[in-house]
Each structure stands twice: as C-alpha cells, then as structure tokens.
Amino acid sequence: MAKRIDDFKIVDNKRLTEDLFILELEGNDSISEFKPGQFVQVRVDESPGTFLRRPISIHDVDYKRNTFKLLIQTAGQGTIKLSELSAGDSLNLIYPLGNSFSDPGQGERILLVGGGVGIAPLLFMGKHLLSIGYRPDWLLGFRSRERTIDLEDYRQIGNVFLTTEDGSAGEKGYVTNHSVLEEKRYDRVYCCGPDPMMKAVASYCSRKGINCEVSLENLMACGIGICLCCIVTTVKGNICTCTDGPVFNITELKW
Amino acid sequence: MAKRIDDFKIVDNKRLTEDLFILELEGNDSISEFKPGQFVQVRVDESPGTFLRRPISIHDVDYKRNTFKLLIQTAGQGTIKLSELSAGDSLNLIYPLGNSFSDPGQGERILLVGGGVGIAPLLFMGKHLLSIGYRPDWLLGFRSRERTIDLEDYRQIGNVFLTTEDGSAGEKGYVTNHSVLEEKRYDRVYCCGPDPMMKAVASYCSRKGINCEVSLENLMACGIGICLCCIVTTVKGNICTCTDGPVFNITELKW
Amino acid sequence: MVNLGFSIGNLHFKNPVLTASGTCGFGPELDDFIDISSLGGLVVKGTTMEPREGNPYPRMAETPSGMLNAVGLQNKGIDNFEKNIYPVISKYDTNIIVNVNGSNIEDYVALSARLDRLDKIAAIELNISCPNVKKGGMIFGTNLDSAREVTRAVRAAYSKILIVKLSPNVTNIVDFARVVEEEGADSVSLINTLLGMSIDIAGMKPSLSTITGGLSGPAIKPVALRMVWQVARAVKIPVMGMGGIMTWSDAVEFFLAGAAAVQVGTATFIDPQAPVKILEGLENYLSQKGFSDIKDIVGYINRRK
Amino acid sequence: MVNLGFSIGNLHFKNPVLTASGTCGFGPELDDFIDISSLGGLVVKGTTMEPREGNPYPRMAETPSGMLNAVGLQNKGIDNFEKNIYPVISKYDTNIIVNVNGSNIEDYVALSARLDRLDKIAAIELNISCPNVKKGGMIFGTNLDSAREVTRAVRAAYSKILIVKLSPNVTNIVDFARVVEEEGADSVSLINTLLGMSIDIAGMKPSLSTITGGLSGPAIKPVALRMVWQVARAVKIPVMGMGGIMTWSDAVEFFLAGAAAVQVGTATFIDPQAPVKILEGLENYLSQKGFSDIKDIVGYINRRK
C-alpha cells in the first residue's frame, strides 16, 4: 500500500519484562494491508535526544479489534520515552514501511528464529503462516528466564524451542546451539535478532542449503528511501534497508 | 539566603484565564526566607525549544501550608509546557534568586501597579506590606474583562483600581490613564508589567517625585550572575538584572 | 493573494520553497506524501559521471537537534539518471535541479555538459561543498582559487541556470560567494553541512565509518542564517538559504535575512510533508502580516536601520 | 582509585574538568552550588586592561539545543580584578586561569605581563576567538599571521603557562593550532563559539543587538569534537576541549577524541552543578570500564586502527 503519515491512539501499554513492553495502537482502514516484516517510523517527541524517528517492526495485527502492536525494547532515550506512554496518548507514525517476508513454497518445513526483541516481526509472520496453512516451529533465544516473555501466542502457532544464554530456561547457549537444529530438517528459515545471531543463523543455513530470510535493523534516518543512510552491502551493491529491506534473503547479502 | 537547586512537587495547577495559570508547589525549609520580588529559574524539560531555564517570579507564599505559587502566562513553548503539568509532577528550580522590593518608609502611602502577568511578584509584596502594617492600593491593568483574573486576594490587601484596554472592566485605557492617579497622592509605587507600561509609570513617578521601584523581566540565560546576558543600563553602568535586580529604583535606571 | 514567485535569471519559480539535495531522493520517494509539483523546485540528489557506492555503513548518527551523515554521494551515475530517472521525474510541473558533483574539474564539466542537453533540467546546483568524499567536494569549496576555477569551467560548459552550493566550513563565506558570482554563477545556495563528528562511547569508536561527517538540522540553523545574511548583503545574485529549516517560521527567518528562496533538507526525514507545510505556513504568515509579495520580506532586517 | 590528574608543562591539574571562561563568572557566583576547589581549574571571565561595558541589550537568544550570546567582554578591567577579585578567588585550592583579551597586541601583552606578577594565577588563556567584539578577538583568531604575532608577543611577556583559545570560525583550525604551538603556547583550548544569528520574526528584527553572536551548547558539540580530534592529532601540546559538554558522557567523547582536559560552559547556566557532576560521572565511567588513569582514554579512538 501507499505510505502514509498519521497519528494513532495508544490503547494499551503492557510491560512484559524489565526491558520489553508492548504498545497497542488503534488501527485505521490501512491495517488490512500491513504485511509481515514491515515496520513503522515512530515520532517519539521533540527532545534533542530523539530528533529522528525510531523504526519499529509491526509485531502483531488484530483485524477483529482493528488494532496492531509494537514490541519494543528500551535501548536509549527514545524507547524509554515510548515505554512511558499510556492508553489515550497519541503517537505519530509513518507506515507501513519496507518489504516483507516472502511466502514459503508448497509444503515447506519452516522455522522462525528470533533473538530477544528480534522476535518482534516474527509473531506477525507466524500468524500469517498459520493463516495460509503452515505450522512453523519456533526457535527463540533470550538472555535468561527473567528476560523471556510469555510464549503462549507463539505456541498456538507451532512448537517452541527455547534457548537462554545462562540456561535458566530452555537449552543453554545461543539459538544456533539448540539441538533441534541437529534433529529436525527445515526448508526455510525466517530470522530476526542481533546482528551476530543473524550472521550465525545465516551461515548455518547456507551450509545446510536452507532458504533463509533475515530482517535487518540498520540505523535509519528517514525510513522512506530519501537519505541513503541505512545501506547494506549486497551482491547488487549498496542498497537501502528501509525500502529494499528490511527483509533480505541471505543469498543477496555480502556477509 | 543561599541559592539552591532542588526538585519541587506540584500540588496544584489552576487555570485563571485563557493564558494565565497558577502552579502551586510544595515548599521546603527555605520557604520562610523567600522575599517579595525574588524569582526562581524553572527547568521546563529537555526539548530543543526550551534549552534554557525560564525565570518566573514568586507570586505568593503560604507559610501555613508550606507552599508557594507561580503565576504564569503562556508566552511560548516553555510556558505552554508548564501549563500542562499537573499535581504530582515535579519541577526543578534554582531559587530564590534576585534582590527584592525594599520596605517603604514610615507611614508612606503605597500603590502597587501591575500590568497583566506583571502582577505576579506584587501579590507576595502586597501580603508582605499588609503583614508589616501597610494597606496599599492596587492599580491593575489588563487587556479585557476576559483576561482579568479574580482579584479577591488583592482586595483583601487594599483598594483595587482597574483598567482594561477595551474598557470591558474598570476604566478604559492603560494604568497611567486611570483617574486615581489624579485623585490620590502616593509616596511610593511598586510596579511590574510590560516594559512600555513600566516606562510610563516611571516617567509619571519621576514627574511627580514619587519613589518608584520596578521589577524588570530581561531575557536571562543563567539567573545567577554568570552569563552577563541580562544587563540593564544604569547610572552605575551595565549591571545584571538577575543579581542586582530584578527590582530597581527608577532613579538608578537610564530609561 | 500573495505572490510567492521569484526568478533566478530567466528561470521563474512558482514559489520559493524547494527540497534540498540528498534529502528527497529523486522526488518519487515522496509521491505518497506530497505533490512535488506544488513546490518551487526539486533539487535531486548528488549525481556524478560514474556510479558510486558511497561510504561504508554506518553512515549516520543522531546529535542534539541534528544529525551527522556520511553518505558520500552514493548514486548510479549520469547514464542511469538519464535513462531511468529523468523520464520519470520530467512529469513534475516544477523546476528540476540536478546537484552536480565530481572528483576533478573535468568531471564537473562533463556532467554539466551532459545535463545541459536535458530539456527538463532547469538548472544545476554545483556542489563544491560535500564534506563526505575524499576527492573533490569540499576541497573545491574551501579554497578560493579552486572555487573560481571550477565555476569558470562549468560556466563555459553549461548554458542554463547555474547555482553554486557553498561550504560553511570556511573562514569567510562571503569571499566564496563573490568569486562564484564573478565567474558567472546565477545564484548561490548555502549552507551545505558543517563538518562534525560523534563518538560511540560504549564502543569507544567513532559513530561513522568515515570518522567525520556532515552536520545538518536545527543545530546548524544559527550558523546558516548568519552566513545567508552575510552573503545576501554581499552579492547581487539571488541566495537560496538552507540549514535546519523545520517549520515555516524558520523559513521566514531566512527570508528576513535575505534569502530569495529556501531549501528544506533534514526536516523531510522527520516529516515528509515538511516542505509543503512550510510553504503553506509561509503563505499564511505573509497574508496575516499584510504582505502581498514574498519579495517584501526578503532582506527585511537590512532595510530599516 | 582512578588517577584523574594531568599536567600542562610544569603545571599540575588535580583533574581534567574546568569551568569555561564567561560561563562561571569569577567563581564565587557558584559557591552556593559547588565547591570550586574540587575542580581541575577555574577559567575566569574575559578580562581586559580597561573596563568595558560590553554590548547593548539584548545579548542572548535561545536556539535549538543551544544559545547565542553577544556579551562582548563586559568586565571591570584588570585594576579592579587585581584589587577586588583576585584576593577573593585566591582562596580556591585549584588552578586559576585568566582569560586574556585585547583590542590590539599591546593590550594583550600589557595584560599578560600584569598577570604574570600575580602568584595565584597559574596560567592565562589567550582569547583570540571572541566573536563579539569589533576590534581584536576573533580577528586575531581567524588570521594566521595575527595569531602568530600575538602569541609570540605574549609568550615573550608571560613566563607561566600559556593556553591559546582557538576560534572554530576558520577553514582549517589545525593550521592555527600549529602556529601557536610553534610560537610557544603550552596548550590550546577549543572551541570558542561559532558565529551565528537568529531573527525575531514577530518583531522582524535580529534577536541580538549586535545582529550576530556566538553559538554555544550541545548544538555545536559535533563541530567541537571534530576540531578537537583534528587538533589533538596535529600538535604535541595538550588540548583542552569544550563545546556543548552537558554530561559526563559528552566529556568522555572529548577525551576519546584526544582532549587532555575539558571545559564546561553553557551547561553551567542550566545546572550550576554540571561541572562537578561531569567530574563524578567521568570518574565512575573510568572505574566501571576498568581504567586506572584518565590518560588511558585520551585519544583512544586513534590508537586502534
């Protein structure tokens, strides 16, 4: 759909862990056109520490209630301020931005791999996959049990395999260490998380010949392709993460 | 008293007219040392439009409830943001700043002349005068009836003479046009308001040989005498409004 | 009705609000948000003869009331522009201006000559002030002789409206404005970004891959305004002002200081509708103040003394 | 324990956080808020031989993340300083530095010679970069020959530590740093304010009585940091960095870029305790990162390549 700029009303702000929270926003007529993997550019406020907008993935869309969610990690001034918003406040967004995950091929076995707040765009994708007839598995990594969110929504979509760095929940280690990768065979991976994690997953997938898409979180100034700040080096040269991405097939990336 | 810097709690925010409101703040042990004519430097927030603090006069001190008030006019970004604060919010102040009005001589007849938000420092002075045995008159000017605040507090101190520019309340015109200046004789005037008004009052007073103190509202960066931005030209040269003022006897000023 | 039009030489602009180079792509990127044709002009992004990949990531850092960028003139070169972009943007009913860059004088001249043949390109903006390339760019814009030489050479090769974009990273920008005026520039635009830097203290390394980058946004507005004021008093050709214009009131400051037109840059990143909102606000301001022509306020602060 | 001390020549500073000239009065103005003696130094306000009234009101304007000032070196002259101020501030147990100004070389020399005799004045900061006076000031700081001449003359007249304060309003600040180093400066401090301007659009007139003024505050930090980085790599003498330092993390950026010390300016207007908070934050940062000496981070970003 065409990009738009609008104020949205916050209907809920829910704290999940010490540093993760979900903002739920009231949608409008555009909501049916949001695609999994897309993001929005959030105008936090006018303080000098948050001059530019902040890019945040579309986490979940509720077509019945006509709302959508953003899953956000407090990282600095901007996200801290967002965490202080409450129902009734309004938030200016440019939306929906970027490309989206591509649909899998007929009968493919799918794994959704998320690390920390990187799970944000994957829930929307998982629900989409379910709606078109797939039952993907989840492989999710967190720092520790306390930093793990409630995974009920994810379990409704498929099996959840979990890792934590300290072993306080699921298997100990990084997602790429999880035993499921030895035991099961997947045809396609969708992945989002910290850069080192995505690189490790990408290298695993290319070794195994698994089709893999990653969602990058490059620094962005505009989000709409006019500043050329968010580039990633690909086989086609430097291209914009905000318009040509954020989702890339790993075969395109020069990693 | 020594200058200090502290957070204060707002206990009330009351709208008086379209553009005037009163913030009431919870005081601390310093409140008994506030002097009429003094001001505070308010840290509004961190937005680029309010980088510096904003100077605001001490409007009223309630020793019993241990609170004090600021009477504020919305003039721009900073004061608009202040108008949006509510009970429970906190506000960082540097206080108390500046000199103060001087006490009148024995038996002097006193007129307090205020224009618009310039009445802010005068209520505190009026109460002080009452407490040391004077019953000053008030001569107050506003734009119109709608922009006039409730004057009950002022009437408790002395007679109130009123002007509005459009004649919708009191006499029509500026304070210097009010008939009381023809009819009554005063020994001392304390004045605060827009520059042109203070200059007109000053020139009236020097013509009549009336002792007159004005409270200036020069642009300030620091409020504590370290930037030299707030100067006024006096018979002693350029001196700081924030430390040598804001109250000046008109005989000192090169107006 | 307020007359917002102005001219540079024989080129008429329907109004004095343009987009700034490198901050509006080629125009179509903004089609979802605004009608480009409603603006006075579109200054497309920095173009070079050959394709360029620009600088490595990371290329941007946020700073107080501003941002640093180190894009480094990434673009697909003039052949691609002529073939793929030009046909698309020719549809805009406004002045299209190409921002011209090179590593040496020959590049600048060759590119200008190519652009001279494109009917719908109304003017070029000679960028001698890009701080983000190792060769060319700011080196021309911070040395008077080089500025003179490149302007002279391009003037000889380009027949239409020549705007020269000046660097603020100089001791006396007026000297540069005078020199390029002498060499036949029809207008000067200023300012390009201030050379700045920022450090990621967690990583203990520069925030940008190139260490230094170009500072833009409201932070630089006071410097930009001062330079526009200085230059507008010193030259006879029209001045295009820019640097930190976020709102119509910022734009008014530039007109009062002497700018004949303004370009909107970084503001568009935060609000893609900013150029149009600024135009509307400007028109409102003029009619509320009772002015019938934008020219009535250009350089206003110099008039009364 | 973290060692925060550093030296310029034979002058030891207990820590590298100082107040900047013109933003801390003479020191006593801050006594209610901080213990000046806890700082590495106090750079008192710009002083001249004769008393000066400075520029007319208005002298300041707020800008995005910054402010413009046009104070213009208002001060009561050296006689008053020696008689009334010096005895009072001599009590501070820290290095007291006087910011030296003049309209011509003779003034600078005469004032420096006077200060050489005052025991408790540890150093002078030669201000060749004030943008707010018609004569002297920035004129010396934006012309290489003048900068050389005034530094040479003052060096001959002044036996103690000589710091030269550089102007950012130049094409290449490194040239200036090198010249004053050659002429015997013991340190350079930078940056002074950027020349800027702002317009009151309601009144349709400049916000400052002097039209242009000096821009300070976070807005200029990226430019200041870039210049400190450039200069620190080019000279051997210690560099004092300043420009928009509001917090300890800003200060850390300057150290990583190569500053041996920092001065805190405009921040003190907003929080009179800023210099002390910055010092505390710096110490915390160093111990958390496991550094035992401030020198371990000075110029850190240049070390690994």
Ligand SMILES: Cc1cc2nc3c(=O)[nH]c(=O)nc-3n(C[C@H](O)[C@H](O)[C@H](O)COP(=O)(O)OP(=O)(O)OC[C@H]3O[C@@H](n4cnc5c(N)ncnc54)[C@H](O)[C@@H]3O)c2cc1C
């Ligand atoms: C396409 C895209 C989608 C994203 N989706 C989400 C999401 O759904 N939920 C979420 O919490 N975050 C998401 N991010 C990251 C998010 O944009 C940043 O965390 C946020 O901008 C930080 O802002 P801040 O003001 O809180 O922190 P700042 O003070 O700006 O920075 C704090 C720290 O965060 C780092 N940081 C800043 N921007 C980014 C960035 N773009 N990516 C990674 N690190 C950054 C900084 O380098 C710094 O170390 C996404 C980023 C992109 C590009």
Ligand SMILES: Cc1cc2nc3c(=O)[nH]c(=O)nc-3n(C[C@H](O)[C@H](O)[C@H](O)COP(=O)(O)OP(=O)(O)OC[C@H]3O[C@@H](n4cnc5c(N)ncnc54)[C@H](O)[C@@H]3O)c2cc1C
């Ligand atoms: C000693 C002193 C005491 C004051 N007491 C009060 C008071 O009790 N109540 C109150 O409402 N105001 C008072 N003022 C004025 C008040 O400080 C300004 O109105 C305020 O700083 C404007 O901030 P702003 O961000 O809302 O407006 P800005 O956006 O900063 O400015 C909006 C408009 O207000 C003007 N303005 C800015 N600062 C001042 C100033 N210092 N004086 C006059 N006009 C200014 C600007 O020129 C501009 O036209 C006092 C000022 C001083 C110096």
Ligand SMILES: Cc1cc2nc3c(=O)[nH]c(=O)nc-3n(C[C@H](O)[C@H](O)[C@H](O)COP(=O)(O)O)c2cc1C
């Ligand atoms: C990301 C970015 C890219 C830019 N690219 C160019 C460019 O290619 N050519 C050019 O002349 N100026 C370029 N500029 C400078 C702007 O056109 C403008 O001069 C500057 O940003 C100041 O204006 P602003 O503060 O409104 O952005 C660029 C600026 C930014 C922020």
Ligand SMILES: Cc1cc2nc3c(=O)[nH]c(=O)nc-3n(C[C@H](O)[C@H](O)[C@H](O)COP(=O)(O)O)c2cc1C
């Ligand atoms: C109000 C004001 C007055 C100043 N006066 C002087 C001065 O007398 N001498 C001087 O060398 N610098 C003077 N400066 C410049 C500061 O010392 C400092 O170099 C500059 O403000 C940048 O630092 P900052 O951003 O931390 O303020 C003054 C700055 C301000 C804001």
Ligand code: FES
């Ligand atoms: S963020 Fe501006 S082009 Fe991608």
Ligand code: FES
């Ligand atoms: S406001 Fe700084 S000296 Fe008065």
